[in-house]
Amino acid sequence: MCQLLGMNCNAPTDVTFSFRGFAQRGGHTDTHADGWGIAFFEGDSSVDGAGHDKGLRHFVDHLPACESPVADLIRRYPIKSRNVIAHIRKATQGRVALENCHPFVRELWGRYWVFAHNGNLAAYSPRLHGSFRPVGSTDSERAFCWIMQELAKSHADVPSIKELSITLRELAAQIARHGTFNFLLSNGQALWAHASTNLVYVERRHPFAHATLSDEDVSVNFEEHTQPTDRIAVVVTAPLTTNEAWTAFKPGELKVFVDGALADA
């Protein structure tokens, strides 16, 4: 099974601590050694306003995350972002190749959309007649292209987060009939997360406490690295820390995180 990691914050935050434990699952504490990837939305909040980051950094590597020089860069270089999606791959469909590494990126309505999937969709060949075509050979990229195609058909221009959540809930349910469909999706405004099986989340906010990584003998005192107003939501396949209250998604649930908190949409 692949591993997913998503982060949504109200202020640009570096993902160094969470990524550190997560990257260990790529070939070290777990067997997901078929490539990995991470995408960071980045903007200038003084210009773009809260939660409207349009710039994107996208890193993929077919080397195991625990050995990759690119992963090492990300562990050491604190890229600050309000929306991050990372993925460590255990190949079920599609060979080990760069074009099959998640997250995948497409542009729609003048925004980048980032998608990563965990699970396996059996015999899934959606009708792709629109402007989104897979480059690689995974069920995941096919699902993403179909979601983009259907979003483009459903809305003339970029809809509200609430409207997007309604459409995504319908689309996710249709795809989930074909198999396990845990996914993360972001357009730089919000983080959508859908669970078939394994997905948990935590909301970090004031008062911040100590947290200890599950995958490595490291702990951090978030209070030293945060402002009292900071809010950070983290969504992941399995809890990253041993002493925080992680909440499990119910099967079939789609949640949306905005400004570092679970949103009512």
Next chain:
Amino acid sequence: MCQLLGMNCNAPTDVTFSFRGFAQRGGHTDTHADGWGIAFFEGDSSVDGAGHDKGLRHFVDHLPACESPVADLIRRYPIKSRNVIAHIRKATQGRVALENCHPFVRELWGRYWVFAHNGNLAAYSPRLHGSFRPVGSTDSERAFCWIMQELAKSHADVPSIKELSITLRELAAQIARHGTFNFLLSNGQALWAHASTNLVYVERRHPFAHATLSDEDVSVNFEEHTQPTDRIAVVVTAPLTTNEAWTAFKPGELKVFVDGALADA
């Protein structure tokens, strides 16, 4: 003026030497300090066949290339590729922001397309009614979106390199009426280069010789790093080396490089 660098090879080659001199132009030997970017196509030639690389690594940074930790990674980590496009930005339109850093990437016909531009297109607002919309605010990304839209209209599926070159020549001429339009474009099969003003290229092949960088006191003996069958074409805004025979593009010329050599298309 921005700086462009393109490389097209018949075997995966690292761009370390050329990028080393090129990156110095981002804020050190020249004044292009408004961000930079680089994209590498990467495939598995045993599976994909010659020149059909579908995977893509894409790095952008709004920090000057000579100071960027990401540029430092690329200088030190020899990513091997048959098609590379790099760009150092001097902002003429659009503020300094990640979404305005070249190269830009879009998907068409199940392939990634990478584009970088040098020049300035005055009052250029093409009619974008198709599926390609700019995320940032540059004339360059508008031109790229229009090229993608017109390619999609002109061909039902991915055409031959020769057919693409014919269409691109027509499109480039239309855009070039609006100003300076030096650009590089690749889909992982070939490298297209169009010059309005400044673009030069060199073809490196057996017997390989010593080359000395113009921007840094470094020389390399290519013979030590190559096979006799290797062919490498490099296209750049201004010659990177002081002792190689660089050929200047004529104004309005579009050239295409395939397997490390200028192609007849």
